[in-house]
Every structure is written in C-alpha cells, then in structure tokens.
Amino acid sequence: xxxxxxxxxxxxxxxxxxxxxxxxxxxxxxxxxxxxxxxxxxxxxxxxxxxxxxxxxxxxxxxxxxxxxxxxxxxxxxxxxxxxxxxxxxxxxxxxxxxxxxxxxxxxxxxxxxxxxxxxxxxxxxxxxxxxxxxxxxxxxxxxxxxxxxxxxxxxxxxxxxxxxxxxxxxxxxxxxxxxxxxxxxxxxxxxxxxxxxxxxxxxxxxxxxxxxxxxxxxxxxxxxxxxxxxxxxxxxxxxxxxxxx
Numbered sequence: 001x002x003x004x005x006x007x008x009x010x011x012x013x014x015x016x017x018x019x020x021x022x023x024x025x026x027x028x029x030x031x032x033x034x035x036x037x038x039x040x041x042x043x044x045x046x047x048x049x050x051x052x053x054x055x056x057x058x059x060x061x062x063x064x065x066x067x068x069x070x071x072x073x074x075x076x077x078x079x080x081x082x083x084x085x086x087x088x089x090x091x092x093x094x095x096x097x098x099x100x101x102x103x104x105x106x107x108x109x110x111x112x113x114x115x116x117x118x119x120x121x122x123x124x125x126x127x128x129x130x131x132x133x134x135x136x137x138x139x140x141x142x143x144x145x146x147x148x149x150x151x152x153x154x155x156x157x158x159x160x161x162x163x164x165x166x167x168x169x170x171x172x173x174x175x176x177x178x179x180x181x182x183x184x185x186x187x188x189x190x191x192x193x194x195x196x197x198x199x200x201x202x203x204x205x206x207x208x209x210x211x212x213x214x215x216x217x218x219x220x221x222x223x224x225x226x227x228x229x230x231x232x233x234x235x236x237x238x239x240x241x242x243x244x245x246x
Contacts, residue, residue, distance in 0.1 A: 009135045012128075013152060013153065016159050016160075017152060018182070018183070019179075021039065029062075029064075029067035030067040030070050030071050030074075032067075033063065033072075034074060034075060037052060037072070037075060038183065041091060042148050042149075047186065048091050048094070048185065048186045049093045051088055052081060052089045052091065054069070076089070078179065079184065080179065080183045091184065094184040094185055094236065099229065099233050099236055100229070102180060103225060103226075106174065106177055106178075107222060107226065109162070109173065109174050112165070113170060113174070114217050115218055116164070116165035116166060116167070117165045117209075118213075119214075120165065125164045126206075129160060133157065135156075136150065136202055139153050140196070147190070147195070150195065151181075155175070155179075155182065158174070161221070181232075185232065185236075186236075186239060190235050191235070194228070198224065204216075205220040205224060207220075
C-alpha cells in the first residue's frame with residue numbers, strides 16, 4: 001500500500017481519496033493508468049511541471065499507450081495535468097491566482113456545508129470527525145515527506161462535514177477542488193509550521209461540533225480555509241518571485 005498508514009486508518013480514508021487512486025486487478029486499463037499517475041504524484045516521484053512518463057505508466061499497468069492517453073485526457077478535464085503540443089502531458093502547476101480562486105470556492109462551499117452539517121449533527125458524525133482528527137494528528141506528527149498524505153486526511157475531514165450537509169453535488173465539487181490543490185501544488189519550501197496551525201484549527205472545528213455551537217463551527221471552518229489558503233498563496237508567490245529572479 002503506497003499510503004504508509006494502518007489498514008484501519010486506510011479504511012476510513014478510502015472513500016475520500018482522489019477518484020481512481022485505489023484500483024483492483026479487475027479495474028480496466030484506463031482506471032489503472034489514472035491511479036498510477038496520481039500515485040506517482042502523491043509519492044512525489046512526479047512533481048508539478050514534470051512530464052508524465054507515458055511509456056512507464058503503460059508498462060506498469062500492462063497496457064498500450066491508448067488507455068494512458070485517455071486517462072491523461074480525463075485528468076486534464078479535472079485540472080490535474082496539462083497537454084503540450086507535440087510534447088505529451090505535464091503535471092499542472094497551480095499558480096497563486098488560481099489558488100486564490102480555488103480557496104474562495106472552498107470558503108463559499110464550506111461555510112454553507114458547515115451551517116447545514118451542524119443542523120444535521122449526529123453522534124456518528126461527530127465520532128467520524130474525531131477519528132479523522134486522530135489520523136490527522138498521527139500523520140502530521142510524522143516525517144515531513146508525509147505532507148501530501150496529510151492533505152488527503154485534511155480532505156477527508158472536510159468532506160465528511162460536507163457529506164453531513166446532505167448535498168451530494170456540493171460534496172463532489174468540493175472533492176474536485178481539493179484534488180486540484182493536492183495534486184498540483186509544489187511542496188518544496190512550504191513552511192512546516194503551517195502543519196501545527198492546521199492541526200489546531202481542525203481541533204477547534206471538532207470542539208465546536210462537539211459543543212453544538214453553530215456560529216463557532218462556521219467561524220472555525222472559515223478560519224481554517226482562509227488561513228490555509230493564505231499560507232499556500234504566499235508560498236506560491238514566493239516561488240514565482242524566486243523563479244523570476246533565477
């Protein structure tokens with residue numbers, strides 16, 4: 001398993017992973033190719049801006065280039081890769097302005113989801129959030145190279161709130177927004193201090209749900225999205241300045 005977590009933790013995360021990431025032997029070549037490409041990114045063997053090795057992917061999944069190309073076209077519609085004329089595909093690299101737009105989208109969706117989720121709060125829902133928060137704590141206390149795994153757990157925590165809101169379309173849009181942020185963000189140089197801040201913000205969200213405090217829930221969710229977005233946008237702008245001066 002490419003995710004270095006327990007089977008129990010994986011079971012809690014599996015339904016929230018990027019679509020097609022986990023495949024079985026019965027999966028068709030397109031889905032196997034899609035999963036392989038996403039795993040290469042999550043394992044940081046492919047980085048934003050890198051060319052996708054179509055032949056390596058085809059060989060790994062035991063197929064021709066055709067399903068690999070179809071998988072890449074599908075990932076392109078989802079904003080994960082980008083085709084270059086006569087040069088194949090590269091992993092997209094998100095820029096600061098796109099990140100601003102995606103986090104603005106997250107803010108709108110998640111404030112609404114939080115409002116509905118606290119209205120529909122249940123013991124099972126709060127128990128799920130507690131379990132996901134514990135996984136987040138374990139992941140973020142580990143090595144820095146597990147940060148993309150931390151992003152997957154972060155996605156699961158927020159999507160569980162969206163699910164409780166009872167709007168499947170909202171949850172689907174939010175999931176795609178997360179996947180674009182997870183798979184197209186350069187990680188080099190991102191401040192490690194943000195990990196502890198994100199953990200504290202999740203703790204505040206959980207506490208507000210446990211205490212049945214609607215206003216505190218919305219405020220805590222909004223703060224987490226805004227602070228996370230600000231840190232990522234600042235990091236992307238620093239990278240752009242660095243490359244411009246190089």
